[in-house]
Each structure stands twice: as structure tokens, then as C-alpha cells.
Amino acid sequence: MRSALPAVLFILLLGAASGNAGAQGDAKRGQYLAQAGGCLACHTEDKKGAAPFAGGRPLKTPFGTFYGPNITPDPQAGIGRWTEADFIRAMRHGERPDGADYFPAFPYSSFTRISDGDLRDLWAYLRTLAPSSRASQAHDLKFPYGWRFLVAIWKTLFFTPGPFVSDPRLSQQINRGAYLVQALGHCGECHTPRNFLGGPKRDRFLAGGKGPDGKSIPNLTPARLKKWDDRELGDFLQTGLTPDGDVAAETMGEVIRNTTSRLTAADLAALMAYLRSLPPLAAEPR
Numbered sequence: 001m002r003s004a005l006p007a008v009l010f011i012l013l014l015g016a017a018s019g020n021a022g023a024q025g026d027a028k029r030g031q032y033l034a035q036a037g038g039c040l041a042c043h044t045e046d047k048k049g050a051a052p053f054a055g056g057r058p059l060k061t062p063f064g065t066f067y068g069p070n071i072t073p074d075p076q077a078g079i080g081r082w083t084e085a086d087f088i089r090a091m092r093h094g095e096r097p098d099g100a101d102y103f104p105a106f107p108y109s110s111f112t113r114i115s116d117g118d119l120r121d122l123w124a125y126l127r128t129l130a131p132s133s134r135a136s137q138a139h140d141l142k143f144p145y146g147w148r149f150l151v152a153i154w155k156t157l158f159f160t161p162g163p164f165v166s167d168p169r170l171s172q173q174i175n176r177g178a179y180l181v182q183a184l185g186h187c188g189e190c191h192t193p194r195n196f197l198g199g200p201k202r203d204r205f206l207a208g209g210k211g212p213d214g215k216s217i218p219n220l221t222p223a224r225l226k227k228w229d230d231r232e233l234g235d236f237l238q239t240g241l242t243p244d245g246d247v248a249a250e251t252m253g254e255v256i257r258n259t260t261s262r263l264t265a266a267d268l269a270a271l272m273a274y275l276r277s278l279p280p281l282a283a284e285p286r
């Protein structure tokens with residue numbers, strides 16, 4: 001008995017130390033990050049009174065219709081039985097707890113760039129949501145896209161996992177903006193054109209083209225956005241109104257409502273500074 005005591009103490013100390021290193025995420029920060037990541041839109045039904053994050057939003061793509069699943073802490077219908085490690089694996093590697101691949105309609109190609117600390121905060125926030133027993137529904141995909149194992153091939157071609165790495169040659173502000181756009185904001189999921197396999201054309205980053213629903217999407221590089229000064233661009237990202245009194249179409253309107261209008265002034269400025277720093281690319285030929 002007595003001889004086991006030092007070992008027990010050691011294990012207790014070790015536990016305390018590692019508990020510290022993997023400190024609990026901060027749910028309040030996580031809520032802000034969830035807004036910056038636009039999680040609500042894809043994971044909530046588009047109707048009045050829908051339970052937030054309980055899933056059911058249809059996402060039309062050329063490959064069929066995906067439905068955002070229930071990500072509330074309900075143990076059956078949601079992800080209540082998940083561990084933080086399961087969540088980080090899903091976001092960083094696009095893998096289910098059982099090892100199957102997620103479809104890239106879940107924008108993990110962007111979310112993989114989210115930092116470990118931010119992922120922990122997001123997880124802490126998701127744990128605070130009201131559990132909903134609304135069952136997730138099956139995706140409605142065209143042959144052969146419903147074959148989940150084909151995603152492995154897609155991932156080998158187009159998916160590079162790993163957190164965002166800042167570029168020391170660029171200012172802190174531009175790096176922050178790049179992180180918001182590339183990782184959390186996943187702006188490229190709509191604004192970067194894709195090839196016929198649904199892979200983003202990397203050399204055409206944010207150059208616009210066709211969105212996931214087949215509608216045309218504007219170029220976000222300075223080749224187009226130079227038409228607006230910072231005040232006009234900031235107003236658009238906060239209110240959806242353009243200088244000539246137009247209103248953003250609904251897809252972007254929702255991004256503005258849920259995401260860009262909720263960024264802090266510093267984050268909005270960083271996001272715009274980054275867009276301004278991009279190489280100007282001509283619009284994608286139609």
C-alpha cells in the first residue's frame with residue numbers, strides 16, 4: 001500500500017499538469033468564433049422557431065442536396081456522446097468518430113486551418129447549446145456522389161489538413177484577416193471557383209465564378225473590390241447595402257447577418273485589409 005503512494009501522487013500531479021495544458025475551452029469566445037464560422041446557417045432549419053444547431057438546412061450543390069446535421073449535445077440525435085478529440089478530428093481532418101470521411105459540403109477544407117485553441121473554444125460553446133432531439137436527415141445525392149468512400153479520393157487530391165500558419169512577411173493585421181477569411185469565414189468555399197470534381201482552383205483563390213448552387217459569385221480580389229473604398233466595403237459587410245442602394249442577394253445576405261456584421265471592428269478591418277492585399281485576378285470566364 002505504502003509503496004504505491006509515490007506512484008499515485010505522481011499520477012495525480014501528472015493529471016493536474018496535463019489538465020492545465022489541455023485547458024478547458026472558453027465557451028464565450030467559442031460563441032464569437034461560431035459566428036465568425038457561420039455554423040448556425042448550415043446547421044439550422046430555414047424556418048421560424050427552428051431549434052438552433054439542430055440541423056435540417058438543405059445545401060444544394062451540383063452533386064445533390066446535403067443536410068446540415070444536428071450538432072447540439074443531444075446524446076442520440078446530436079453529438080452529445082462526442083469527446084473534444086472527436087470534434088477536433090472532425091474539424092481538422094474531416095473524419096467521423098468511426099473513421100469515415102465527411103463530405104466536403106462540410107467546409108472542413110477551410111476549418112482545418114482553425115487553431116487548436118479556437119477549436120477547443122468552439123467545442124466548449126457547442127456543449128452549452130440546448131440539446132435537441134431532432135433527427136439528422138440523410139443527404140439526397142446524385143449517383144455516384146453518395147458513395148462516401150469516394151471522398152477519400154477527393155481528399156487526396158484537394159485536402160491539405162493543418163492549422164493556419166501566419167506569414168512573418170505580412171503584418172499581424174493581414175495575418176489575422178487571412179485567418180478569418182481562410183479558416184473560420186470559409187469565404188473561398190463560395191468565392192473560389194471549382195473544377196468539375198468540385199476541387200477549388202487554388203490559383204484562382206477568391207476570384208469568383210459559380211457558387212455551390214450554380215449561381216454566379218463575385219470576385220473578391222482587388223480587381224473588382226477596388227470599386228469600393230473601405231467605408232463602402234465595411235458598410236456592405238455590416239449591412240448588406242451597396243453604395244448604389246442595392247441589397248445583397250440572400251446567400252451573401254445570410255453570411256452578412258450571421259457572420260461579417262458580428263465581427264469586432266478590429267476583425268472586420270483585418271478581414272478587409274487582407275482582401276485588399278490579395279493579388280488582383282481577372283474574373284473567371286463565364
Ligand code: HEC
Nearest residue numbers: 034037038039042066067068069071090102103105106107
Ligand atoms: C456550408 C455549410 C456548413 C457550415 C458553414 C458548417 N457546417 Fe458543419 N456540416 C455541414 C454538413 C453538410 C455536414 C455533414 C457532412 C457529412 O455528412 O459528410 C456537417 C457536419 C458537421 C459535424 C459532424 C456532425 C456529425 O453528426 O457527424 C460537426 C461537428 C460540424 N459540422 C460542426 C460545424 C461547426 C462547428 C461549424 C462552424 C465553425 C460548421 N459545422 C459549419 C455543413 C456545414
Ligand code: HEC
Nearest residue numbers: 185186187189190211217218224247248249251252255260
Ligand atoms: C454561401 C456562399 C458565400 C459565402 C460563404 C460567402 N459569400 Fe460573399 N457572396 C456570395 C454571393 C452569392 C454574393 C453575391 C451577392 C449579390 O449578388 O448580391 C456575394 C457577394 C459578396 C461581396 C460583394 C462583392 C461585389 O462585388 O458585389 C463581398 C464583398 C463578399 N461577398 C465578401 C465575402 C466574405 C468576406 C466572405 C467570408 C466571410 C464571403 N463573402 C462568404 C456568397 C458567399
